[in-house]
Amino acid sequence: MKPGFVRTTIDIPRDLHARLHEAAARSGCSARQFILNGVERAVADASPVRARRRLSLDRPIVPTRGKPFDLTEEQIYEIAGLP
Numbered sequence: 001m002k003p004g005f006v007r008t009t010i011d012i013p014r015d016l017h018a019r020l021h022e023a024a025a026r027s028g029c030s031a032r033q034f035i036l037n038g039v040e041r042a043v044a045d046a047s048p049v050r051a052r053r054r055l056s057l058d059r060p061i062v063p064t065r066g067k068p069f070d071l072t073e074e075q076i077y078e079i080a081g082l083p
Helices: 013-028 032-046 071-080
Strands: none
Touching: 013 032
C-alpha cells in the first residue's frame, strides 16, 4: 500500500461489480481509478456551496404605509441628527 493511502473494503453485488469493470474498460482506466474518480466527484458535489444572494431592488424592503413624503438630504440629516 502506498504511503498516505487507506485501504478500505466494500461489498457490492456481483452484477454491479461486472458493470463497474465494463464501465472502467470503456473509460480506458482501471476499476480502482474509475471508483476514485467517482468518489472525488461525489465528495466535491457534497461540499456545501455558499449561495450568493443579491439584494432584490424590485420590491421595497419595508412596505410603504400612508402617503409618500418628500424630504431633502438636509432635512433628513436634521431629523436624524447627523453631522
